[in-house]
Amino acid sequence: MATISDVAALAGVSTATVSRALNGKSTVDPVLADRVTRAVEQLGYTPNGLARSLRRRETAVLALIIADVENPFFTAIARGVEDTAQAAGFSVLLCNADENTAKERRYVEAAVQERLAGVILSPTPDSDVRPLLAHRTPVVTVDRRLASADCDAVLVNSRESAAAAVRHLIARGYRRIGCVAGPPGITTADARLDGYRDGLHAARLTYSEKLVHRCGFREAGGREAAKRLLTEPDPPDALLVSGSPMAVGVLQVLAEMGLRPGRDIGIVSFDEVPWATLITPALTVVAQPAYAMGQLAARLLLDRIADGARPPTSTTMAAQLIVRDSSSRDG
Amino acid sequence: MATISDVAALAGVSTATVSRALNGKSTVDPVLADRVTRAVEQLGYTPNGLARSLRRRETAVLALIIADVENPFFTAIARGVEDTAQAAGFSVLLCNADENTAKERRYVEAAVQERLAGVILSPTPDSDVRPLLAHRTPVVTVDRRLASADCDAVLVNSRESAAAAVRHLIARGYRRIGCVAGPPGITTADARLDGYRDGLHAARLTYSEKLVHRCGFREAGGREAAKRLLTEPDPPDALLVSGSPMAVGVLQVLAEMGLRPGRDIGIVSFDEVPWATLITPALTVVAQPAYAMGQLAARLLLDRIADGARPPTSTTMAAQLIVRDSSSRDG
DNA sequence: TTGTACGCGTTATCAA
DNA sequence: TTGATAACGCGTACAA
Numbered sequence A, B: 001m002a003t004i005s006d007v008a009a010l011a012g013v014s015t016a017t018v019s020r021a022l023n024g025k026s027t028v029d030p031v032l033a034d035r036v037t038r039a040v041e042q043l044g045y046t047p048n049g050l051a052r053s054l055r056r057r058e059t060a061v062l063a064l065i066i067a068d069v070e071n072p073f074f075t076a077i078a079r080g081v082e083d084t085a086q087a088a089g090f091s092v093l094l095c096n097a098d099e100n101t102a103k104e105r106r107y108v109e110a111a112v113q114e115r116l117a118g119v120i121l122s123p124t125p126d127s128d129v130r131p132l133l134a135h136r137t138p139v140v141t142v143d144r145r146l147a148s149a150d151c152d153a154v155l156v157n158s159r160e161s162a163a164a165a166v167r168h169l170i171a172r173g174y175r176r177i178g179c180v181a182g183p184p185g186i187t188t189a190d191a192r193l194d195g196y197r198d199g200l201h202a203a204r205l206t207y208s209e210k211l212v213h214r215c216g217f218r219e220a221g222g223r224e225a226a227k228r229l230l231t232e233p234d235p236p237d238a239l240l241v242s243g244s245p246m247a248v249g250v251l252q253v254l255a256e257m258g259l260r261p262g263r264d265i266g267i268v269s270f271d272e273v274p275w276a277t278l279i280t281p282a283l284t285v286v287a288q289p290a291y292a293m294g295q296l297a298a299r300l301l302l303d304r305i306a307d308g309a310r311p312p313t314s315t316t317m318a319a320q321l322i323v324r325d326s327s328s329r330d331g
Numbered sequence C: 001t002t003g004t005a006c007g008c009g010t011t012a013t014c015a016a
Numbered sequence D: 001t002t003g004a005t006a007a008c009g010c011g012t013a014c015a016a
Helices: A004-011 A015-023 A030-043 A049-056 A072-087 A101-113 A130-134 A158-171 A187-202 A219-230 A244-257 A290-306 B004-011 B015-023 B030-043 B049-056 B072-087 B101-113 B130-134 B158-171 B187-202 B219-230 B244-257 B290-306
Strands: A061-066 A091-096 A118-121 A139-142 A152-156 A177-181 A212-214 A238-241 A266-270 A284-287 A314-317 A320-322 B061-066 B091-096 B118-121 B139-142 B152-156 B177-181 B212-214 B238-241 B266-270 B284-287 B314-317 B320-322
Touching: A004 A015, A004 A030, A015 A030, A049 B049, A061 A072, A061 A101, A072 A091, A072 A290, A072 B091, A091 A101, A091 B072, A101 A130, A118 A290, A139 A290, A152 A158, A152 A290, A158 A177, A158 A187, A158 A238, A158 A266, A158 A284, A158 A320, A177 A187, A177 A219, A187 A212, A212 A219, A219 A238, A219 A244, A238 A244, A244 A266, A290 A314, B004 B015, B004 B030, B015 B030, B061 B072, B061 B101, B072 B091, B072 B290, B091 B101, B101 B130, B118 B290, B139 B290, B152 B158, B152 B290, B158 B177, B158 B187, B158 B238, B158 B266, B158 B284, B158 B320, B177 B187, B177 B219, B187 B212, B212 B219, B219 B238, B219 B244, B238 B244, B244 B266, B290 B314
Parallel strands: A061 A091, A061 A118, A091 B091, A118 A139, A139 A152, A152 A314, A177 A212, A177 A238, A238 A266, A266 A284, B061 B091, B061 B118, B118 B139, B139 B152, B152 B314, B177 B212, B177 B238, B238 B266, B266 B284
Antiparallel strands: A284 A320, B284 B320
């Protein structure tokens, strides 16, 4: 593969001149610049990004470490990150941690090794970002917050929106409201559960552990939770569900049991999905601004890459309750 | 940040020994190896992947360039690629080309610059992989085929499965079958349209351009197509749809027009989705083995990275028609 | 404005 | 087995 020396030789100039001509830093004689351009074309020369990064001591690559690539919420974040990064000339290394601490750790270490410019992470309870901090790699968390929070965070008002969802269900006449929550320790899961309690409390309804099931965020978790909660002696008459893959599982079980959302059991789920209005009754959701969250996370990270000294910020974005018929008795 | 020299100095050995101790290539005196290990820990040393790649003249990073990160079909591919790559010690740079030639070209050039080990690509009609081939970067196409096909390809029997879907609709009594197809030039879109014609032809049904609408693969495309086809004088009584985001658009329009899938209009869509059984009637689909396609594409690429000389292969995987009620008059 | 020469942090070669 | 040293390909002082 052609190197800068080959170009220099063919153009009859020094490598320094080639470098300058290509990077347009210093001014070079138009005649020489032209010779360089020709030589580049003739040789099909492409600068070696590795050598360049090594020399410049910086990379134009971000890592985005998310819990599940197949969850539309996270892919929307990814698109937001990617669009923003791309516009700034950065690439994005998408890492699927798969809710798996070991995989996440490998990715964190790879990010350090490859000297990536920064990392956007949706952390789990056992996330360890110390390798990143130790090497001064900027970190921004998205969706979830880190216990040892010494970095920027982009969050959603999960607690408030969960409470609002519960209040909505109560207003619609549901009284025995259950909660399908994510695993303990995951900050959004905990926050939504807190909001759920807040909502009950505000209406003087009593909280019961029998109405709560904590499970994985995927379809299987939703199935498991629905089966468990709905076969109890005194089952809930409504459910707050903590994500769209979970909601798929819950809705499947309801169908199998012959329960109709809305009429038989009120349903509100986190995350807007394209099929929300295709099912009958349509699904009431708490829509999180995933794309905007990704954009903001990327902007914060790029910002911090440019200025490492800025104090950490924490931004909370508002989710929006979209009322449809799955939370209405006559839906 | 600590370098290999720092480690060498602290351990009282040469950098060569440190390198050998860390890479376990040659055998080193256990005593020295131990001193190195301590020094590494004490300094929090992490090898510089850039310098290593530069010296070794190879990278352990693949690029996956796909048309749309928010399309579940592609994210399933991505997961297959990622799992396989990860197991082999490779990272995956996920690039969202967004059905946009310019973005794709930037990514292709970045792959060359960064000397990535290989590229997996779902090409558009104007994809240009010459920069990759020119630099001997291995390429595997997935889902779609490249005109100038000098690389491995992982495909689906799109034409046959489209024909099978049409035969199924005919067997269910639909006679005026329409097709919502992707943009011209995209090989899967063209193949599915060919299969659609095959299916009609086998049943001696006449093909009419009035029954075909070509549009983008996203929700908006599906909406546009459905509106157009269903407001014609003699509208279709069934539709073959070329992907799940498209299907969402089509189904929305049907709902708005008060048409019930199955009874009023038979529907078969490409790509299995988790919500297929949640809608009423449940959606008949042509399920493509996306995850397996991703796995295979990654394996082929890794294989070719190891042995560039192997002749190009083309693998076709079978899609599966999953019959549900949206293609049944009494569904 | 241009060229020389050095260093970025590794790994590989070659002697010892 | 170990160490000194030369690349890998580029950017950039510094001198001309």
